[in-house]
Amino acid sequence: MPITLGKFGLRHCDLPTMMWNVAVMLRLVALDIDPRFKKPIAKSSYLLTTVLAACYFYVYLISMVWFVFVRCQATGDLYSALIVFSLAVASEIAVSKYAFILVNSGEVRNIVESYLACDNLPALSSRFTANLARTLKKIKTRALTFWFAIYANCFIYLLKPILMPGRHVMEDFFILYGLDPMFETPNYQVARFTLTGATIFLGHLTTNITAFHIMITGYTEAQLLALSDELIYLWEDIKKEHQGLPDDNRNKHYVLNKSLKKRLKEIIKRHIINIDLHKKVDQIFRGAIAVEFLLLVLALVAELLCGLKNTYMEVPFALVLVATDCWTGQRVVNACDVFENSVYDSKWENFDKSNMKTICLMYTMSQKTLTMSAGSVVTLNLACFMSINKFIYSTYTTLESALR
Numbered sequence: 001m002p003i004t005l006g007k008f009g010l011r012h013c014d015l016p017t018m019m020w021n022v023a024v025m026l027r028l029v030a031l032d033i034d035p036r037f038k039k040p041i042a043k044s045s046y047l048l049t050t051v052l053a054a055c056y057f058y059v060y061l062i063s064m065v066w067f068v069f070v071r072c073q074a075t076g077d078l079y080s081a082l083i084v085f086s087l088a089v090a091s092e093i094a095v096s097k098y099a100f101i102l103v104n105s106g107e108v109r110n111i112v113e114s115y116l117a118c119d120n121l122p123a124l125s126s127r128f129t130a131n132l133a134r135t136l137k138k139i140k141t142r143a144l145t146f147w148f149a150i151y152a153n154c155f156i157y158l159l160k161p162i163l164m165p166g167r168h169v170m171e172d173f174f175i176l177y178g179l180d181p182m183f184e185t186p187n188y189q190v191a192r193f194t195l196t197g198a199t200i201f202l203g204h205l206t207t208n209i210t211a212f213h214i215m216i217t218g219y220t221e222a223q224l225l226a227l228s229d230e231l232i233y234l235w236e237d238i239k240k241e242h243q244g245l246p247d248d249n250r251n252k253h254y255v256l257n258k259s260l261k262k263r264l265k266e267i268i269k270r271h272i273i274n275i276d277l278h279k280k281v282d283q284i285f286r287g288a289i290a291v292e293f294l295l296l297v298l299a300l301v302a303e304l305l306c307g308l309k310n311t312y313m314e315v316p317f318a319l320v321l322v323a324t325d326c327w328t329g330q331r332v333v334n335a336c337d338v339f340e341n342s343v344y345d346s347k348w349e350n351f352d353k354s355n356m357k358t359i360c361l362m363y364t365m366s367q368k369t370l371t372m373s374a375g376s377v378v379t380l381n382l383a384c385f386m387s388i389n390k391f392i393y394s395t396y397t398t399l400e401s402a403l404r
Helices: 002-006 015-027 043-075 078-103 105-119 126-163 187-232 234-241 252-306 314-344 353-366 382-403
Strands: none
Touching: 015 105, 015 126, 015 187, 043 078, 043 187, 078 105, 078 187, 078 252, 078 314, 105 187, 105 252, 126 187, 126 314, 187 234, 187 252, 187 314, 234 252, 252 314, 252 353, 252 382, 314 353, 314 382
16 A cells, blocks of 8 residues: 555656556546556445535535525525635536546547557657656646645635534535525534535546646656757767767768668657647647636636635635646647757758758647647637736626626
8 A cells, every 4th residue: 555655656757657646536536547447447436426426416506506596686695696606616617627528538548548658659768768757757746736735725625614613614604405594403414514525526526637637738748848858969969879980981971860860750750649649638628628717717706706805715726727727738838849949959950951851840840839728719828827817807897896
């Protein structure tokens, strides 16, 4: 058990182990993304998923609709309705991503298998392996930071009613359907159980699905950065390999470029594979991310209208989700820029005409920057994050003045 748990740490940052980390966690909620697992998902996982999903649907769908559109309409409590509505909308993000992956589970498994096959390709050099490992460690650190941040948020949210004297739930004003009065036995115990189950379900889905997205796109980033270093030192490496040839050898230029051609073919092959894999990932996730961003905007606007004193736990949760997706997309864009510059800095002026044409082709390909998108409409980067924040604040100020 200690060895197994150790694989979740930063000492094991290779792609197969990182995919295993996420796959193990997602199998707990009946989601199988790794084709290396030959055994079917345990029945206990299906039972656990059914119970937690039932808690979620009861709390954040059935009870939310009844509370917002029936009870609050009768009492006229607009702020309570807004808070519960914002909670429910934010909760839909994880479930929508879960549904997208569940529907496309076959394609996701194929993508994971393709990424693992790419990782099994022969290493270009020891430097390539070291650079890839160094970047993958940063990727796993990024994923673990997000994982701990969201789980800490959920843990504090669950801890809040425990630390308060008397009987409390996460949101005391949120009366669940069929449990009024909610603080009487056994209604209180049922409410605590369903609210806790729903929160655990959402927290687990959010952390692990997003961690999977960070790792899978981060691997493309790591490959591009490692390939960039190979291109920069390519000519020097070829010269070192043939340093025994005398400078006055007439065939030296031919021999160097012959070796160079083989190395360039290997690099361009990896580049094409990574482009293809990244496009497949974007194709699967773009719909889920588009839904996520729409829900996040609605949730954040509603949370701000309720006042930060009432939603100080929910706002960081939503903002971290937006920031993580945009930061992940930005890192891929940055890696593409580094790769493009490295192609130009590869000392191509020393190559023969055939290799110059290959470099020209590679440079043309590198100018088509790989991006993550939300519904093929919005490109995920830091500029997108700032635009979303600006739009949310503008919408909030407009609606706030109208409510006053």
